[in-house]
Amino acid sequence: MSTPTQQLKELTSFKEDAPIRIQTLGQFTIWRSGEKIDPKEWGRDKTIQLLQYLVSNRGRNALHKEKIMDNLWEEGDDRDFKVALHGIHKVLEPERPARTEPTYVVRQGVSYQLNLDKIWIDIDILEKYIILGNQSFGIDNISAKEAYKNAIDIYQGTYLPNRIYEDWSSEEREKAQLLILSAYISLAEILLEENPLESIRLTQNALSIDATWEDAYRLQMRGYLAKGNRPQAIRTFQKCEQVLAEEYSVAPLPETKNLMKEIKEIN
Numbered sequence: 007m008s009t010p011t012q013q014l015k016e017l018t019s020f021k022e023d024a025p026i027r028i029q030t031l032g033q034f035t036i037w038r039s040g041e042k043i044d045p046k047e048w049g050r051d052k053t054i055q056l057l058q059y060l061v062s063n064r065g066r067n068a069l070h071k072e073k074i075m076d077n078l079w080e081e082g083d084d085r086d087f088k089v090a091l092h093g094i095h096k097v098l099e100p101e102r103p104a105r106t107e108p109t110y111v112v113r114q115g116v117s118y119q120l121n122l123d124k125i126w127i128d129i130d131i132l133e134k135y136i137i138l139g140n141q142s143f144g145i146d147n148i149s150a151k152e153a154y155k156n157a158i159d160i161y162q163g164t165y166l167p168n169r170i171y172e173d174w175s176s177e178e179r180e181k182a183q184l185l186i187l188s189a190y191i192s193l194a195e196i197l198l199e200e201n202p203l204e205s206i207r208l209t210q211n212a213l214s215i216d217a218t219w220e221d222a223y224r225l226q227m228r229g230y231l232a233k234g235n236r237p238q239a240i241r242t243f244q245k246c247e248q249v250l251a252e253e254y255s256v257a258p259l260p261e262t263k264n265l266m267k268e269i270k271e272i273n
Contacts (some may be wrong), residue, residue, distance in 0.1 A: 010138060010141070010142045010146050010149035010150075010153070011149060013138055014149060014152055014153060014156070015042065015140065015219075017131060017134060017135065017138075017156070020126055020131070021117055021126050021131070023105065024124065024125060024126035025038070025039055025109075025124060025145065026038060026098055026124060026125045026126065027125075027126040027127075027146035028061060028125060028127045029125065029128050029162065030058075030061060030127065030128055030129050030165055030166050030178075031128050031129060031132070031160065031161055031162045031164070031165055031182060032162030032163030032164065033162070033163070033167065033185075034054070034162075034166060034168065036056065036097075036098075038097075038098065043097060043126045047097050048092055048093065048097060050089065050090065050093060052078075052079065052086055052089070053089075053090045053091075053093030053094055053097070055079075055090070055169075056074070056078065056087070056090040056091060056093075056094060057094050058166055058169060058175070059074060059077065059078055059174055060111065060118065060120050061120065061127060061129075062166070062175050062177070062178045063119075063174075064119070064120050064122060064127065064130065066110070066119075067117075067119070068114045068117035068118060068119040069117055069118055069119060070116060070117050071084075071087055071117065071118065071162045072116075072118045074087065074118070075082040075087055077173075077174050078174070091111065091118070094110075094111055095108045095110075095111065098110045098111075100240055101217070108124055109121060109124060110124055120249055127209075128160050128162075129178060129181075129182055129185075131160060131183055132157045132161060132182070132186070132189075133181075133185055135153045135154070135156045135157035135160070135189075136153070136154070136157050136188060136189050136192075138149075138150075138153040138186050139153035139154040139157065139189065139192060139193075140192070143192060143196070147196050149195055150192070151193060151197075152244075154189045154192055155193065157185070157186070157189040158186070158189050158190065158193070161182075161186045161189075163181075163198065165178050165179040165181075165182040165183075166178070166179070179218060183215060184214065185211050187215060187216060187219055187222075190208045190209065190211050190212035190222070190246075191208075191209070191212055191219075191221050191222060191225065191270055193208055194206075194208035194209050194212070194222075194225045194229075195225060198225065198228055198229060198232065199232065199273075202228075202232035202233050203229070203233065205225060205228075205229045205232075206226055206229040206230065206233075209222040209223070209225045209226040209229065210226070213226075217249050217253070218249055218250060218254065219251050219260060220246060220250070220259055220262055223242055223243065223245070223246035223258075223262065224261065224262050224265055226239075226242045227239040227242045227243055227265055227266070227269065228265070230242060231269060231272075232262060234271060236272060239269050240266070240269060240270070243258070243262065243265075243266045243269070246258055246262060
């Protein structure tokens with residue numbers, strides 16, 4: 007099994023070497039051999055929808071054509087699918103010789119899936135960095151920090167923001183948010199002692215995504231305490247208490263209350 011350092015290098019090399027790169031976070035953009043693809047090349051929106059659906063379901067087994075059409079288009083038919091699939095092949099492989107098998111969308115009978123060995127996808131790599139960070143956490147914190155930082159650099163915003171009302175994109179959107187929150191919190195925890203101000207900044211970024219994320223409040227309280235700013239640590243608890251009451255009508259967890267009690271008892 008390769009070391010964390012080797013895995014980090016492999017992930018970096020994959021981004022540099024992959025013939026197709028797809029950004030889904032913050033906006034939808036694709037690079038082909040290092041060149042950004044002009045949105046005009048896609049033509050019909052159904053072509054983009056089909057590719058985005060395949061990206062959103064990349065972790066599953068090959069997807070049956072009928073299921074894809076049912077989930078994507080209320081009034082879609084076989085012709086819509088064929089035209090959209092042809093459009094993907096044409097954009098991703100404009101110079102593919104006739105009567106040769108496509109490289110990036112693999113067909114198995116009437117089922118289809120992306121060739122993830124050839125396509126760099128931001129949310130997929132973000133998850134791999136976080137898994138690597140979690141595996142290294144507490145054992146090799148240098149690698150863990152690099153992995154979390156790389157994940158944070160990849161995150162540019164909401165998953166497929168132009169598809170927020172599509173049911174088929176919601177699962178990945180929620181997962182992306184949970185992944186980036188975990189990256190912020192884990193890195194903030196590692197940096198708490200060596201760089202409390204950076205730890206505080208990271209927790210603020212997490213709270214800008216989800217103002218109810220209680221782990222972030224606790225780390226922020228500890229960060230302010232490490233800087234000797236007891237009043238701000240108390241105000242952070244009060245903010246946490248207020249937000250949870252307004253959003254969910256609940257009180258902070260016992261762990262958060264106990265930390266507040268410890269802070270108040272400091273002379």
